[in-house]
Amino acid sequence: MNRILTKSTSRLSRRVALFLLTPLFLFLTRKAHGQEEPQTPEGEWIKINSRVSLVHLGSIDSFDKTAAGIAAAKLMLDALENNNLKSAKEAVLTYEKIIPNENFGGEYTALQWFGEYLLASPQQQQQFLKEPLVLEFFNFFADNDFANLKEYLKRKYEIEELEDDGSEEATERERFLEDFILFNNPRREEWEQTSKMLDSLNVQPGYNVADIGCGPGYYTFKFSKLVGSQGKVLAVDTVENHLNYVKNISEKYGVNNIELVNNTTDNAKLPPQQMDLIYMCSLYHIIYSTSLEPVKDRFVESIKQALKKEGRLIVVDNGVVEDQTLPYHGPYIAKELIINQLKYYGFRLIDQYGFIPQRYVLVFQVG
Ligand SMILES: C[S@@+](CC[C@H](N)C(=O)[O-])C[C@H]1O[C@@H](n2cnc3c(N)ncnc32)[C@H](O)[C@@H]1O
Known part of the structure; x- marks a missing residue:
């Protein structure tokens, strides 16, 4: 397999871009198994220089951190830590603006959902949480005065240094929180x-x-x-x-x-x-x-x-x-x-x- 691996490290996370040259890879795999090249119809092979032969893996940071994304995360943290609804409103507006340009299908939509929840009336908040699995998602992040959500924002957006920063446990924890917010995002139905x-x-x-x-x-x-x-x-x-x-x-x-x-x-x-x-x-x-x-x-x-x-x-x-x-x-x-x-x-x-x-x-x- 011919593989070019590019790796860059940041404080908490690594981004990996992995490029595979597929036809050669398939050829070598088959050689290793003592098989002849398969008789596949024309068009099924992918040229090495095709963009289609690339695989991109964002293994830990599955999306980019941008200046606007960091600003919105800081606003969300302020909203949570200081009960600041003005910040919540600004965060929601920022996500409104950046989701179509920066991150479709990531956790921005979940963070925007939390911002909207903070701004909602008590009756509206009940509507937000009417689905049991959404309620569980909410409780996971909101229990103990939004401890997990605050921790996620600090870790992911590097807003505040945490004691275990740089350790393997910290990386695992960030990955777990990120998986959770991405996969169980209450807005997933809408984007996916x-x-x-x-x-x-x-x-x-x-x-x-x-x-x-x-x-x-x-x-x-x-x-x-x-x-x-x-x-x-x-x-x-x-x-x-x-x-x-x-x-x-x-x-x-x-x-x-x-x-x-x-x-x-x-x-x-x-x-x-x-x-x-x-x-x-x-x-x-x-x-x-x-x-x-x-x-x-x-x-x-x-x-x-x-x-x-x-x-x-x-x-x-x-x-x-x-x-x-x-x-x-x-x-x-x-x-x-x-x-x-x-x-x-x-x-x-x-x-x-x-x-x-x-x-x-x-x-x-x-x-
Ligand atoms: C990108 S997530 C997708 C989660 C879920 N399928 C979803 O769409 O919400 C990939 C999941 O696969 C798990 N995983 C990675 N390698 C695996 C393997 N070889 N066997 C089973 N699970 C694996 C990870 O722990 C993670 O939970």
Whole structure:
């Protein structure tokens, strides 16, 4: 694999841009497996000098910190620390302005949501929190006088030095808070069109679904409702903190069709031939770019053997968006890379959808 790795470090976080030269990579992978070059039809190969052959991984800082973003974060912190509604209002207006230009689909929309909550009347605030999972999201950040939200703003935007700054624990903590605010963002439906994505999958009551890389359960709980009491959802993640959160919420709300799986990077740890649907949202770019080939081989094999005969593997990820056309700063990977790699692993693309410009939904079956 020919890989150019660019790494720059900041105080709390590292940004990684990883560029993979795909055709050569596929060629070498197959050589390593003693296989001939595959007979793929014209057009499926991606030129090395194509922009489509790039993978961008923002592993910890999944979006840029800009002057306006930092200013808005400072206003939010002031609003929380000094009960300053004027600052909350300014923060909301700042996010209004910068979201379309700087960060579509990131945590700005969640921070704006908090700002709007602070400005709302008590009745309106009740409306903000009417969904149980939104209420839990809110409580997570708002308990103890907004301790977690303040901590997040300080860490992420480097507004204030914290005691553990520079330690591994600090990096882990920042990553956890950031994952949480990004994935369980109450405004996610609006930017991602989550419901349309789920509708397209036609999940049936009684299904067994594995949500691999479930994070703090945004999709897990949606699948749980769709499959009902006859079905089962396996919430699979390598990060225990995420699974603990899913476990606590499940227990609190008496949800009993979710099982937790703390897997490893080389094994999804799923039971054989039992899954109707295996779902991976914003995970394949990580596997594609960061797993060594033998690890990836074992991981994908563990997914493959878990599917029922007609079972489907769903891969949702972010495509390459042209600079200046959409302010999306998350990690991205061209869908062609995933389609071709999964073809190599024995999966066939049977459908694909897109509901917003940067996100694609790929549907595969084995064979
Ligand atoms: C970008 S997040 C997406 C979370 C969730 N799917 C969502 O869309 O809200 C990726 C998640 O995958 C998890 N992860 C990374 N590598 C993994 C692996 N090999 N197996 C399972 N989970 C993994 C991370 O801990 C993280 O929770």
